[in-house]
Amino acid sequence: MLWGVSGPLFLLDYLAAVAGTLAVALAVRATTGRRARGAEPDIVELAYLTDRAGLACQVGMAALRRAGVVHLGELATMSVDGPPPPRSAQLVRALHAALRRPQTWAAVLADPAVGRALRRLVGRLVRDGWLLTPAQRRRVALATVPLFTVAAVGVTRLVDSAVEHRDAGTPASVAGLLLCCLATALGGWWLCEVPETGAAARGLLRRRRRAHAHLAPEQRPTWSDHGTDDLLTAMALFGPRPLLAVDPRFAVQVGVDPDRDRPTQQPKLARR
Structure with missing residues (x-):
């Protein structure tokens, strides 16, 4: 043959x-x-779909910071001096609990309660079809x-x-x-590199990014004209760079690299 x-x-x-x-x-x-069930992901869950646990925690910390309860201390530590915002996501509450004593960002990420909250978040996203199950990931890999x-x-x-x-x-x-x-x-x-997100999640992220294209860092939005919800949405969809424009010292403290993916020119807005 x-x-x-x-x-x-x-x-x-x-x-x-x-x-x-x-x-x-x-x-x-x-x-x-392709098919997801239940409610659409909230801001923290969108951040996880965009760039996994690190970005989800950064968005949660930004929510606490914008609520005025997180303060910077000595030796790169942070602490809280008030309650978390009402109806906060479980991960946000876990981050708040971890900061009841002054902690560095690395210690916050290693906190057991934060880890449990992240595992529950992932479990919810897998159960509702936004993240692929191990069997689905094997199916995609075997197709190659x-x-x-x-x-x-x-x-x-x-x-x-x-x-x-x-x-x-x-x-x-x-x-x-x-x-x-x-x-x-x-x-x-x-x-062979199988995405963790399913087709439904990738489609949701594309739609949300088109709808909020004006908040992309490349568009250099004037954050004084936008509220906390817009800031958190921009971080969840486009990464943590918007936090640098609003609170650079805090952004660096929670692991945002000022020199990574710096926009060099202003592209055209995506067509709707």
């Missing part, structure tokens, strides 16, 4: 097989976790196996032709097949 066709025809068949297996892998990735199979077939033809001195086609077709095998293997390797 491998040697019954000429080099150029085999290359065309190989490309067709790659296209088919790639389409299957992408379709499985795009449809897994046919790509590696196709790449192995191409490599087998090349190696066997070289060892057995069989004609594998013109030099151009051999070089083309070699490059295609390499690209197929690299594509499969790239697709």
Whole structure:
């Protein structure tokens, strides 16, 4: 079967097989976790979907800071001197409890109550379909196996032709097949990195980012014209950089890097 066709025809068949297996892998990735249940995620949960636990904790701390209950102390410590805002998320309450004694940011993240709150948050997101279950992630990963199979077939033809001195086609077709095998293997390797978020969560984040595109750091919004809700929304959707513009000392204290992903130019707003 491998040697019954000429080099150029085999290359065309190989490309067709790659296209088919790639389409299957992408379709499985795009449809897994497409349906979510229950209420949409709140601000802290959106932050987790955007950039996992670190950003969720930063958004929670920003909520406490904007409520006026978090104060900076000596030796990079923070503490609270009032109750958390009403109807705060569970993670926000856990962060508040961790700061009843002066703590550094690293100590806050290592606090057992904060860890438990994060695990409950993740459990809720998995239960409602916003995060993929282990079985769903395995399904997405297994969908890439046919790509590696196709790449192995191409490599087998090349190696066997070289060892057995069989004609594998013109030099151009051999070089083309070699490059295609390499690209197929690299594509499969790239697709093996399975996202933690499901299709429903990725769609939700895209819609929210389009709806709040004016709050993106690249647009350099004037935060004096926006309230706490806009600030927390911007952090949850675009990362922690907006906090640097509002409270730079506190932002650095909770792990925001001033030199990371600094916007260099103002792009056009995304079309709705």
